[in-house]
Amino acid sequence: MRCLVPVELFILQKELGYLFELLEMGRTTAPDLKLYMDKKLSLELNGNRTVIGILRGYDAFMNINLENAQDVADENNPKPLNRTVIRGNSIVAVKALEAIGN
Numbered sequence: 001m002r003c004l005v006p007v008e009l010f011i012l013q014k015e016l017g018y019l020f021e022l023l024e025m026g027r028t029t030a031p032d033l034k035l036y037m038d039k040k041l042s043l044e045l046n047g048n049r050t051v052i053g054i055l056r057g058y059d060a061f062m063n064i065n066l067e068n069a070q071d072v073a074d075e076n077n078p079k080p081l082n083r084t085v086i087r088g089n090s091i092v093a094v095k096a097l098e099a100i101g102n
Contacts (some may be wrong), residue, residue, distance in 0.1 A: 040097040
């Protein structure tokens with residue numbers, strides 16, 4: 001087993017410090033969607049898809065739980081999805097379809 005000399009320890013500490021800084025910069029904070037809870041939303045997704053539904057929950061990655069959801073890609077014939085979870089990385093835009101209070 002090899003012992004690290006002080007110079008190697010210093011370099012290792014510096015590299016670990018840099019790694020921890022990178023990890024802290026990449027931390028996600030939960031989106032603030034509290035005002036949108038129990039409101040009807042329209043979500044634009046990648047692939048030119050649109051889903052509407054009532055917001056029932058979300059998490060730090062912006063995964064969204066919708067109730068009474070519908071896929072409205074074909075406006076004349078919306079496809080019911082009922083209760084569904086939309087993955088956060090597929091969401092392009094969120095629009096409120098109801099008035100949002102303070």
